[in-house]
Amino acid sequence: MLMFLDIKYAIRQLFKSPRFTAMTLFVLIGGLSISLFTFSFLYSTVYKPLSLPNGDSIKAVTILKNGNFDMLTANDFTQMKDELNTLAEFGIYQESTTRVSIEDSGKSYSSARVREGFFKFAGVEPILGRTINAEDTVVGANPVALISEEIWQSDYRGNNEIIGSTIILDGVVTEIVGVMPAEYRFPNTARLWTTLSDDVLKPEGNNSAWHRSYARVKSGVTITQAEQEMTQVLRQIHQENVKLYQIEPSDLQVKLMTFQMAQTGGEGSIVFSFLNAVALMILLLACINVGNLLLARTLDKQKETAIRSALGANSVRLVSQLMWEGVLIALLGGFLSVLLVAAALDYTNMALQSWIPSGGSFWWRYGMDGATLGMAVVFTLVTILLSSFLPAWRSANQDINTTLRDGTRGAQSKKAGRLSRLLVTTQVFLVAILMLIGSISAYIAHSFINIELGDDYSHVMSARFQIPTDKYPSEKQQLNLTQELIQQVKQHPSVVDVVTNNWAGTRKLYLDNKEYLRDTEVPTADVIQTIGPLATVGVNLTIGRNFNVRDTQQTRKVALISESMAKRYWPNESAIDKSFTLELGEEKHKMSVVGVVSNRMNPSTMFGKIDAADEIYISGQQFIASYQVFFYRVLPGTENADEVFYRAMFNTDRSIELTYQVQPAEQNRNKMRESMALLSNITFITGFFALLLALVGIYGLTANAVAQRTHEVGIRRAIGATDLSITLMFLKQGGKQLVIGLGLALLCFALMAMGFHQFTEQLFPVMSYYVLAISVALGLSIIVMIAIFMPTKRAIQMEPSVALRYE
């Protein structure tokens, strides 16, 4: 009954001040929504157990080789699997893109090559037919595949007779043995599952192919124990390989992590922690502001509270009574935030589906779930504690005699003043940090989006493929196949030109007549194997000639170098016919420069300037690679440009393995730009909301502080203080908090800027960080001063005689 009365009273109070209620709700919903959305998004992306039976026990096996991410080879897997006692299940698979031929055209789908045990590991049964068994992976067995429910419905109209029928996958007639349920895409984005033959397990020296692997630990075994055992076994294998194949020893470590974490390269937890910290800062800001607004309300009721206390109400009763207003706002804010976040997560799902044709990883399914709801409850409870309980407790524990006596001793106002100053300083610090992080992220994203890349990918299609080395073991055969494919593509009337570009890594080069005392003195350049004119991708010849048919393995080794390299090593002379020695693998090759081409952004640098590093193009006819990145420019308006490559591939050899589907070359880059733009926008919105929160919060805190000091203002004015001196007094006091908060934030920023400077490979001059810091500091100072000035101005409008009577 008493509680009902308190709630009724609180509701009446909220309706009585609709502006206060709306502002408090706005601040709370903003803070809660940003925190909740960030948590839910990151949790689903990195930590959430996979939506499979026993999904929490499904682990990806990742290898840290000298601290860098690596994968297991089939050989490693074969040798390890019988040595391990801590694992219940352990397997390998390969992810790929598979072309499904339908008459003259076809579609490409994400696929996985898997072995027996894969589907049992996932714990999902097919809705039709069977899964892959041991007989299917025997060398020479009939090719079989499982298709997804989506393919079954879209391409076969849900035909129940599909099992046993055939499908052409990458040119190979394959029997469909099963249909997997809707939404099943394990291990990542697969819509098709084919077999990973026993062939891969045959020992092939040290050249065994890399595979992804999965594991589940035995019941009663910890992840750490399993990791330790696997690391030990892998190190033993590696030591034997070092002796056997004379390879460089490496520090190896096995990590069992979620598939999501493995996808983020293990850095998911850092990003998760960082973004969650930012989101929690926003929530903290919101709590401070809501708490302050509610504190102002409870202080307004101080006399009422004192009367209630004098009439016999105990602390618990007073606290509960004072809390209800805040509790109702927090509950309503929490509820509305959950609705808002649910809508935002749904929108995120839709956006991802439209951006990523494959729909992305199957765990990229965002929506309101138990964990998010649980976190919403936690956040709401924290908000109630910080913004309702503490102000109510403070008010309920006031000195009633002082309050009822129209107190002038001021001990309480001193404490309140200190608290207010601390809160303003905290707000300034948090907002400054958020604004600085936001500005620097937006700056980096903006620079990344607008970075000069030195190429032209308009109307250019790209494909990546691997020549089957078992079928084409010699380099000559591989080169012939590539040239045949180039000719096939060129024959199409829509194709303007073709070039292959295969990045061979950053390599050392030794200039003639120059001695290098230390290894670190040896310069490097990005080496790209190429066949065909580079102008296809917008890299233009400026001096000399392109590669031609006479550049063969039997003739002198030739190179095209970038303008940056020509300028760096032969600044006042022509680079043509100059020579240098290039280290490729364990071999060194004497190279002659035959042409200079325009600069291009190096693949090895993410943020570097276009001329910061050099490129060396070597002829793909002289240095032959089985892996190729294939570019062809088509006429504008060409429809089904991807079909050009697929037809050429089928006419040349259907067994060529596409490692990435044929697509416009800009597509990947655009996706990255879009995601950077999204990141930039989110950061900007977050920073803007933080600024808005700060404005509201600091205004509220100052208004509260000024209101509490109205009487003092009256006294000061009674004894002769002018409006200006009172205003300056408040601005000076606010300025102190601003300087402390901003100073601390700038110190933190200095540390962060050093990190950013390294991360962006010193792309931005150091001066830009100063400009950024000064801009943010100035902007925030102006905002804070306005937020302090506004309530001060209002307070000094009051006549001193009124201010002296102000309670």
Add this chain to the structure above:
Amino acid sequence: MSALITLENISKSFLTEDIETRALQQVSLTISQGEYLSLTGQSGCGKSTLLSLLGLLDSPTKGQYWLAGQDVSTLSRNERAAIRCKKIGFVFQSFNLISDLTVSENVMLPLTYQSGVTSSYIKDKVAEVLAKVEMSHRANHYPSQLSGGQQQRVAVARALVNTPDIILADEPTGNLDSKNAEAVMSLFDQLHQDGATICMVTHDPKSAKRAQRSLEMFDGQLVGDVKNTESNFTPKAVGV
């Protein structure tokens, strides 16, 4: 004695939620330099409003107010503030000391709002007035560390520090016990004897009779103005 303050037909109205409250109606009054007068009347009769107008804490709705020969009825807020910090000293019922400032900081406040006052002058003057009210030993204490009587003595010191033309006191003994009230009243007597002009609002008939002249108010109007025969003090000199 020459007139320090002259009020002519002063009225003051307050408008709250469309209701006009006439706090003062056609009040005319002259206060001479060195005069010690008390202002009495029932609660709500307009005593404090009149005191606020005299102290330039508020401006009249109608009428004219001359202070030391200057028409101050239509001055701006800042002009009124400038006169307050030079010519007027206030003593309030609830002391109105600033809790975050020490005794000496509270006392020096009016001087800090004046331009051209040196810090050594402020220091000397603060020491002088604190000595006068016998509070030198508490100069570095905060108001919350003082008793009510001590706080009021500090308030009196603050009222004296700018050597005002007039001291306005609003129920100066209202929050004090009889012993402290007597001490404060004695201080006022002493100040008057030293030549100060004092105008004091009080409910206490005994305190009122210590002044030379008693004004009585009723419903916003002056209804009584009598010389007190019981008052034994005459000022020694003009000004404090």
